[in-house]
Amino acid sequence: xxxxxxxxxxxxxxxxxxxxxxxxxxxxxxxxxxxxxxxxxxxxxxxxxxxxxxxxxxxxxxxxxxxxxxxxxxxxxxxxxxxxxxxxxxxxxxxxxxxxxxxx
Amino acid sequence: xxxxxxxxxxxxxxxxxxxxxxxxxxxxxxxxxxxxxxxxxxxxxxxxxxxxxxxxxxxxxxxxxxxxxxxxxxxxxxxxxxxxxxxxxxxxxxxxxxxxxxxxxxxxxxxxxxxxxxxxxxxxxxxxxxxxxxxxxxxxxxxxxxxxxxxxxxxxxxxxxxxxxxxxxxxxxxxxxxxxxxxxxxxxxxxxxxxxxxxxxxxxxxxxxxxxxxxxxxxxxxxxxxxxxxxxxxxxxxxxxxxxxxxxxxxxxxxxxxxxxxxxxxxxxxxxxxxxxxxxxxxxxxxxxxxxxxxxxxxxxxxxxxxxxxxxxxxxxxxxxxxxxxxxxxxxxxxxxxxxxxxxxxxxxxxxxxxxxxxxxxxxxxxxxxxxxxxxxxxxxxxxxxxxxxxxxxxxxxxxxxxxxxxxxxxxxxxxxxxxxxxxxxxxxxxxxxxxxxxxxxxxxxxxxxxxxxxxxxxxxxxxxxxxxxx
Ligand SMILES: [Zn+2]
Numbered sequence: 001x002x003x004x005x006x007x008x009x010x011x012x013x014x015x016x017x018x019x020x021x022x023x024x025x026x027x028x029x030x031x032x033x034x035x036x037x038x039x040x041x042x043x044x045x046x047x048x049x050x051x052x053x054x055x056x057x058x059x060x061x062x063x064x065x066x067x068x069x070x071x072x073x074x075x076x077x078x079x080x081x082x083x084x085x086x087x088x089x090x091x092x093x094x095x096x097x098x099x100x101x102x103x104x
Numbered sequence: 105x106x107x108x109x110x111x112x113x114x115x116x117x118x119x120x121x122x123x124x125x126x127x128x129x130x131x132x133x134x135x136x137x138x139x140x141x142x143x144x145x146x147x148x149x150x151x152x153x154x155x156x157x158x159x160x161x162x163x164x165x166x167x168x169x170x171x172x173x174x175x176x177x178x179x180x181x182x183x184x185x186x187x188x189x190x191x192x193x194x195x196x197x198x199x200x201x202x203x204x205x206x207x208x209x210x211x212x213x214x215x216x217x218x219x220x221x222x223x224x225x226x227x228x229x230x231x232x233x234x235x236x237x238x239x240x241x242x243x244x245x246x247x248x249x250x251x252x253x254x255x256x257x258x259x260x261x262x263x264x265x266x267x268x269x270x271x272x273x274x275x276x277x278x279x280x281x282x283x284x285x286x287x288x289x290x291x292x293x294x295x296x297x298x299x300x301x302x303x304x305x306x307x308x309x310x311x312x313x314x315x316x317x318x319x320x321x322x323x324x325x326x327x328x329x330x331x332x333x334x335x336x337x338x339x340x341x342x343x344x345x346x347x348x349x350x351x352x353x354x355x356x357x358x359x360x361x362x363x364x365x366x367x368x369x370x371x372x373x374x375x376x377x378x379x380x381x382x383x384x385x386x387x388x389x390x391x392x393x394x395x396x397x398x399x400x401x402x403x404x405x406x407x408x409x410x411x412x413x414x415x416x417x418x419x420x421x422x423x424x425x426x427x428x429x430x431x432x433x434x435x436x437x438x439x440x441x442x443x444x445x446x447x448x449x450x451x452x453x454x455x456x457x458x459x460x461x462x463x464x465x466x467x468x469x470x471x472x473x474x475x476x477x478x479x480x481x482x483x484x485x486x487x488x489x490x491x492x493x494x495x496x497x498x499x500x501x502x503x504x505x506x507x508x509x510x511x512x513x514x515x516x517x518x519x520x521x522x523x524x525x526x527x528x529x530x531x532x533x534x535x536x537x538x539x540x541x542x543x544x545x546x547x548x549x550x551x552x553x554x555x556x557x558x559x560x561x562x563x564x565x566x567x568x569x570x571x572x573x574x575x
Contacts, residue, residue, distance in 0.1 A: 031328065096405075102302045102304075104323055104358075
């Protein structure tokens with residue numbers, strides 16, 4: 001059910017973009033511990049059409065396995081708004097990975 | 105003047121300074137209490153005078169004794185607040201009637217407290233159990249050098265009183281625990297979290313949920329800061345956002361990771377701002393949003409965060425987190441990290457694989473052929489290091505093992521190793537934990553005689569060379 005739904009959605013997106021591209025590029029922003037673990041403040045990430053934020057996270061973790069450490073403890077924001085892991089990302093979206101800081 | 109009696113002179117001078125300082129602080133405390141009393145009595149006096157003398161005592165007192173209850177002194181002190189159309193008399197009155205508790209008189213608490221005292225929060229509480237240290241001074245701007253070694257609560261309270269003697273400052277010179285948190289927090293309208301560790305953050309958030317208090321939460325480490333208001337107007341609590349505590353490896357502390365002093369200062373100011381807005385019922389508090397400060401790139405981002413989670417263990421619909429549950433909750437166990445972090449003391453090696461800093465010094469003095477590997481990160485090494493040590497950070501040890509072998513050969517050639525075993529290898533770090541990890545690895549890689557220096561450079565500074573800098 002879920003899968004079919006997503007497939008249809010992906011296909012409509014494909015049609016709309018008229019076979020232009022089969023992938024989208026998003027910008028990923030890293031904060032706090034995520035910066036230490038990746039050594040980056042931000043990066044461009046290419047994922048296939050219809051990818052969810054969860055797919056993006058998985059892809060990031062496969063590139064930076066250390067990120068697994070904070071997987072369970074972070075705020076995930078898409079375009080400066082809270083998001084859950086099943087939202088589909090679009091071209092030029094900005095995905096922020098925000099683990100908590102506790103220093104003071 | 106008399107050179108022979110120098111030693112006793114110095115110690116008697118020191119002890120007299122101490123005595124006088126203590127007396128001075130008592131006197132200052134007493135003066136501030138009396139001043140506050142005087143203010144109070146004058147105001148009451150004025151009120152009775154006005155009443156007994158009817159209408160004609162003086163026009164100004166009649167004006168001052170109006171419905172908002174601000175005395176002439178208060179009107180003058182807070183005049184720039186009163187002149188703000190969006191804040192005005194109502195905002196200031198609300199503020200003066202409110203009470204705010206600041207947990208932690210550190211980097212965040214310093215600036216938060218200074219502004220909260222200055223702006224006229226009626227009752228201001230401070231919780232801290234720590235003492236002021238020299239390494240606090242670069243960011244904990246509420247404390248002065250004169251208070252080094254003394255309680256932070258006392259120091260912060262004195263600073264607040266010297267800014268505003270007309271408000272009530274309450275000292276809670278104890279650590280916040282499940283046993284006293286309910287009692288302390290319940291005395292205040294608003295809680296400001298300026299603590300520095302995960303268990304305290306969960307403890308304070310849960311306590312605010314149980315008591316229904318808004319929580320102004322700030323955090324800062326390195327060059328980054330975070331700010332949000334929890335448990336306010338149906339917004340989320342700390343647990344809604346972070347139901348699972350961060351793993352211990354992810355917890356950066358200022359004492360280990362460093363922090364640019366002004367960063368917690370900025371976040372602390374913003375915490376004061378949010379607390380003032382809530383207390384005065386002016387403006388739109390940062391609830392349901394999180395502010396992220398990136399000092400290095402001069403960027404501030406505000407991210408919309410999730411609303412209250414119905415599944416939240418603390419504030420969710422089905423979870424009535426009671427006062428009893430709170431009292432019995434083990435926050436250190438939950439977060440797997442200590443609320444009052446002592447320097448970690450690992451014990452990974454057997455005694456014969458370790459050496460004290462004193463013993464190491466003797467071996468150096470005896471001209472023993474050896475290589476000293478300092479396994480701290482390079483930027484630590486730049487702060488201070490022991491002579492003739494080579495810096496190979498623990499993280500790079502695997503890739504740079506050959507450098508140790510090379511240095512050993514060099515040393516053997518240079519010193520002419522008398523013993524068949526050749527040059528020995530010692531590992532050192534800041535406090536003696538990473539050096540043990542390094543030696544464990546070196547043993548595995550065939551450097552079987554490698555030893556670590558117990559207690560690291562800290563012990564060198566303590567037991568061998570008191571002039572060696574600590575950081
Ligand atoms: Zn919650």
